[in-house]
Amino acid sequence: MGEIINLDSNTNLRSISWSIGYDDTSHNMDFALMLLSQIVSPHPVHVQFQFGLESISKLDLIDWARMERIFMQREQANFEKLTIHLCGDFQLAQETVMSRMPVLAAMAFYR
Numbered sequence: 170m171g172e173i174i175n176l177d178s179n180t181n182l183r184s185i186s187w188s189i190g191y192d193d194t195s196h197n198m199d200f201a202l203m204l205l206s207q208i209v210s211p212h213p214v215h216v217q218f219q220f221g222l223e224s225i226s227k228l229d230l231i232d233w234a235r236m237e238r239i240f241m242q243r244e245q246a247n248f249e250k251l252t253i254h255l256c257g258d259f260q261l262a263q264e265t266v267m268s269r270m271p272v273l274a275a276m277a278f279y280r
Contacts, residue, residue, distance in 0.1 A: 174204060175207065176204055176207040176208055176209075177207055177209060179208075179210075180209060180210055180211065181210065181212065182208060182210045182212070182214055183210075183212050183213070183214060183215070184214065184215040184216070184217070185204075185205075185208070185214065185215075185216055185217070186216070186217035186218070186219070187201045187217070187218050187219070188219040188221070189201070189218065189219065189220050189221065190221045195230040195231065195232075198230070198231050198232070199232070201218070202232065202235055202236060202239060205236075205239050206239050208248075210247055211247060212247060213247050213248075213249035213250075214247055214248050214249060215249055215250045215251075215252070216240075216248060216250070216251050216252070217251075217252040217253075217254070218251075218252070218253050218254070219253075219254040219256060220253070220254070220255050220256065221256045221257070222255060222256065222257045223257065224257075225257070225262060225265060228262075228265055228266065228269070231269075233266075233269035233270050234269075234270075236270065237270040237272055237273055240273055241272065241273075251273065253266055
């Protein structure tokens, strides 16, 4: 990723999605969170993440608190919804994600 991506001027953004595979989960997620922190849009924004995880322990590599803080900064962006798709064979995956972002879980902000 040699290019710098700046989303500041994209004020008509309505949705954005990332697909993050098995390799380099934390690096790719750091990059995605950096981009999320740049979003400024007067329109409701739907954010989607799709994670390909070989084990549920890979969820520990994601900075869930940082993601939650970004979504709570409503003055910066009009985040409407967060959708997280976990690809793998996990029974506890949803509960695991919800436990890592308790404020957003309490608000029923994501599904």
